[in-house]
Amino acid sequence: MEDKSSPERSPVMEQFIRQVDYIKLNGFPGLCSDLAEITGATESLTVWNTRQDNGERVEPIREGKPRDELLIKVPFAGTNLTIRLLFYLQEPWMPPDMSFSDIHFLSSISIKDLEEQVPSLNNWNCSEDDIIAQLLHQLLQLYKKYQIEKLEDDDVLQFEYQSLLKTLKIGEGDIEISVNGAGHRASSLLVRLPLSLQDVPPVLVDANPGSATSLLQVTFQGNEGVFVPKLHLSPRVELLIGGANTLALPAVPPGTCLMDYVERVLELLEEKVRKSVLCFETRKQFIAQVLCLFGCAVIEYDAERFNKVVLLFDVKDFHFLTFIILGPLFPQQQAPKIVLQSLYHNSPREPYSKELTEQRYNPQWTPEEMVKNIKEVILANVSAFQQSSIRTS
Amino acid sequence: MVILHVTDQLFIDNIAPARGNQEGWCSITVSYTSEMSGEDGSSGRSSPSEAQEATEHLENVTIERHVPRINCPEHIILVVDVCKEEGNTPYKLADGTKFSALYMVKRALTLFLQNKHAIDIRHKFALVVLHESPIWLHDFTNNPKEIISELDDIDDALATSHCDLSLLFDLIAQQISLPSCSNPAVAPPPCVYRTILLYGRSQCLPQFLEGKGVFTHLIQSPHFFLDVLYMHEAPCDDNKCEGIFDILCGLDESGWSYVLEVSRNATKLHNHCGSLLAHPLQRPTQKDLRYTLGGGD
Numbered sequence: 251m252e253d254k255s256s257p258e259r260s261p262v263m264e265q266f267i268r269q270v271d272y273i274k275l276n277g278f279p280g281l282c283s284d285l286a287e288i289t290g291a292t293e294s295l296t297v298w299n300t301r302q303d304n305g306e307r308v309e310p311i312r313e314g315k316p317r318d319e320l321l322i323k324v325p326f327a328g329t330n331l332t333i334r335l336l337f338y339l340q341e342p343w344m345p346p347d348m349s350f351s352d353i354h355f356l357s358s359i360s361i362k363d364l365e366e367q368v369p370s371l372n373n374w375n376c377s378e379d380d381i382i383a384q385l386l387h388q389l390l391q392l393y394k395k396y397q398i399e400k401l402e403d404d405d406v407l408q409f410e411y412q413s414l415l416k417t418l419k420i421g422e423g424d425i426e427i428s429v430n431g432a433g434h435r436a437s438s439l440l441v442r443l444p445l446s447l448q449d450v451p452p453v454l455v456d457a458n459p460g461s462a463t464s465l466l467q468v469t470f471q472g473n474e475g476v477f478v479p480k481l482h483l484s485p486r487v488e489l490l491i492g493g494a495n496t497l498a499l500p501a502v503p504p505g506t507c508l509m510d511y512v513e514r515v516l517e518l519l520e521e522k523v524r525k526s527v528l529c530f531e532t533r534k535q536f537i538a539q540v541l542c543l544f545g546c547a548v549i550e551y552d553a554e555r556f557n558k559v560v561l562l563f564d565v566k567d568f569h570f571l572t573f574i575i576l577g578p579l580f581p582q583q584q585a586p587k588i589v590l591q592s593l594y595h596n597s598p599r600e601p602y603s604k605e606l607t608e609q610r611y612n613p614q615w616t617p618e619e620m621v622k623n624i625k626e627v628i629l630a631n632v633s634a635f636q637q638s639s640i641r642t643s
Numbered sequence: 644m645v646i647l648h649v650t651d652q653l654f655i656d657n658i659a660p661a662r663g664n665q666e667g668w669c670s671i672t673v674s675y676t677s678e679m680s681g682e683d684g685s686s687g688r689s690s691p692s693e694a695q696e697a698t699e700h701l702e703n704v705t706i707e708r709h710v711p712r713i714n715c716p717e718h719i720i721l722v723v724d725v726c727k728e729e730g731n732t733p734y735k736l737a738d739g740t741k742f743s744a745l746y747m748v749k750r751a752l753t754l755f756l757q758n759k760h761a762i763d764i765r766h767k768f769a770l771v772v773l774h775e776s777p778i779w780l781h782d783f784t785n786n787p788k789e790i791i792s793e794l795d796d797i798d799d800a801l802a803t804s805h806c807d808l809s810l811l812f813d814l815i816a817q818q819i820s821l822p823s824c825s826n827p828a829v830a831p832p833p834c835v836y837r838t839i840l841l842y843g844r845s846q847c848l849p850q851f852l853e854g855k856g857v858f859t860h861l862i863q864s865p866h867f868f869l870d871v872l873y874m875h876e877a878p879c880d881d882n883k884c885e886g887i888f889d890i891l892c893g894l895d896e897s898g899w900s901y902v903l904e905v906s907r908n909a910t911k912l913h914n915h916c917g918s919l920l921a922h923p924l925q926r927p928t929q930k931d932l933r934y935t936l937g938g939g940d
Contacts, residue, residue, distance in 0.1 A: 546933035550762050550922040553713045560762050562917050564934035569914045571758060591761065593754060593917040594910070601757050629936065 262342045262376075266318065269382045273322075276383060279390040281426050281440050281465055282325035282482060290320040320346075322386060327428035328438035328467040328480070331355075331393060333386065345374035348389070355396050367392045400429040406475060407437055413509045414441055418516070438469040441512065445519050450490060450527055453554045458486040466515055468508065476504060479511065491522035532617075533557065533576050536586070539617035540574065543625075562593075565632045569593050571601075572628060581620075585611035588624060590631065592639045602639040606631050710865045712925050713831040716765035718783050720815060720836065721790070723748060724773040724843040726806075727799035732876060734909045744843055744874060745799045747909055752794060752841075755916040756787035762920065767834075769818070770794065773842075775803050777811045779818055802844060808894075809853035811840075816857045827865045837868040837923055842891060845875045845882040849890055862896050868923040869894055872915055873904040901929050 270288065278286035318337045323330050332351035338344050350356050364371055368388040375381055401408045411427055414420070424442040443464040447455060455462065465482040479502060483494040491497070500514055533556035540559050541548060549571065551559035561572045571591040577584045591603040609627045612619075725745065733741040742750075759766050767783040768790045781793045815838060824830040842849065851858065861867045871891045878884035884906075892902050903915040918932065 546927050546931050547936075548925060548927065549920050550714050550925055553711075553925070560920075562920070562934050563936040564914075565936050567910075569910075569917050569934065571917065571920070573761075591758065593758070593913050596754065596757070599757075601754055601761065603761075625936065 262339050265342070265377060265379075266337065266339060268379050270320065272379045273383045273386065276380070278322070278324055279387040280324050280326055281424070281442050281463075284484065285325045287323045288320060289323075290318060320382070324386070324390060325440075326390070326393065327397070327426035327440045328469055329428050329435065331390075333389060335382070335385075342376040343374065345371045345385075350393075352393070355393055358396055359392070363392060367395070394426065397427050397429050401427065404429055404437070407470070410508045411439070414439075414512060417509055417513065418444055420444055436470050438467065440465055440467045443512070443516050443519065445487070445516065445523065447487070447490065447523065450523065451530060454490055454526065454530055455486050458484075458489045460484060460486050462486045464519055466512060468512075474504070475506075475508070477502060477506075477508060477511075479515070481515070490526050491519065497522070529578075529580065530556070532581050536576065536581075536617045536620060539621045543621055563628065563632075565629065568632065568636050570632070570635065574624065581613045583613070585609060586620065586624060588627060590628070590635045595639045595642065597639075597642045602642055604631075604635050604638065709828050710835075710924055711829065711831050714763065714922050714925060715832055716763070716767065716834045717759075717922065718767045718769070718819065718834050718836045719759070720769045720771060720819075720838045721752065722771040722773055722777065722811060722838060722840045723752070723794070723797065724806075724841055725797055725799050726774060726802040726844055726847070728802040728844055728846050730876070732907060734907050734912075736909060742909075743799070744907075745797070747912055748841060748843070748874065749794045749797070751912050751916045753791050754913065755919060756790055758917075759920055760785070760787045771811070771814065772797060773806070773811065773840075774800050776807070777814045779814060782818070802847065804847070805852065806842075806844065806847050806849040807852040808849050808858065809851045809855070812858040812861060813853075816861055821861075821864045822866050824866075832866045835866045835868065835923060837870060839870045839872065839919055840891075840894075841872045841874065842887070843874045845884050845887065848883060848887055858894075859896075868897075868899065870901040870919055870923075871895075871903065872919065873902070874912065875904065875906055877906050899923065899928060901926075903929075 335346040427439040445464040447462045463484040467480040481494040537556045549560040573589040575587040588606040595602045770781040822832040875884045905911045
């Protein structure tokens, strides 16, 4: 993006770069802003010729040679809206020219709309770092309003939209809807589900700062109310309940009511969150029980996620380490993993170790019963471990 | 004459049974956190008898933790004494094979490093060799193979007439950067430092020849720990094992150190290295250690 006529960037260019960086740092508008992209800027004139469906060429808004353009791809309601901003850096006080991938939107905008809904165009303060970000935000709001107005021509979709707002008790800022007329691309909507991670222990999500967002995208097919769902989860949520693509969404048989379906998905996610928290609490109780019984033999334990505890035991003067590891499926589907490890023998480059795989296990046991069982398993296997560690070294 | 300042932070660890060796001899130590008068001078030295005097007047107090029990990464400084004294005896195994003391230390440390790495790959290790003056042989690494490789290349050396602990702790203080937490009782530190001193001489009393200032500064940090593993000849009238052990016990000023000793018993040496695997923020005090796993527990 550098001005080739001089080796250093001009103040105008510096300001422009700051404004672009501001957007990248503070986020794009829209529900799915993580996936937004901004690219720019070519120095050659490229007039974006769009052909309307009737083959007529759309004239460029302005003649001349723009020095810098930005292409901003903003995900919206499961589709993309690309906004092209053409800046005239020789006249930085002028707001950019704009064009959009949705040409119908462009033709629907009136001067009055721009004056009222996109005030930054009239008050283009090129020295403000956030002016482009403000513009994008206002443009997206205008686009949203345009889509809501189109809803008036689609009673069914209008009804679904209002139902979602009411039943989920969410605001208009939590839904994006893209309405397309017959013969065009399908209508779709994106709804931010009110999934709260408020009661989740911070340690389970802190590795991924950022928002905890769960988005359900719904693409409608045909006029029969048939739809295809897709889930988007922010990294913070995925850390807790797994990747969006690993969660099996319920099937959508014909005739499924959208509202019911969305509620089911929300319940599914809430259940997953509850389960993750419960697993964490169970691990904590288990480790606490281990420490209660064997605190005087503790070597180290995971005091944040309670995934592991290492102990040192002495059975008839034979000392050995015991690793007890709790996997992600503990307790319901996975017993604690018990590994004995030698203090005396290598095999050959690591200490000799053996996992004790044959153990009774009942996920319904209390932590006390689980720990008692582990002790029995260890005692039953120590002698064999001792013998094989000597043989193998 | 050393003047001990008695403060609120005076701890006594009546650790006789835990610090006894097989022959049953034991020691009482005094730990103190106050500044000692003339600490920059020659009176920085303490002797076991003077320490013993003070204990008669004081009672046991509870040792409290002042740091959260979090398994943060450890930066472990292994200090290996390579001095080989005259009359140094080897380890003799059950099958009659003999191994030099240094060889046994290397083997035990190899297993220590491998096991510590298996517990948490974030732990780091540095290697110091103790001879005439301490040498920082390898900087912190979380790859145990690097330290093991350095250990393999170490040879023992002729014993020196003295062992200056001041130089050792000066070196350590230069190499590390103690975490500074605004509220150490609550905020988990990014890491803790632990020095494990493996001392192998039976004739030479370790001393602070240049004062204890740096040592005291280190040991006052809630994120610095010192453990000692003393490997010695069988105590007798011709050697100074008991006196040396008393001095080493005296290094435990917080009450949280492990001070372990062994005399040419290979199994016990490895067992002690097992005890030293324990994370200083989570392990019990030495006197509370109970490893026995019996059917009747």
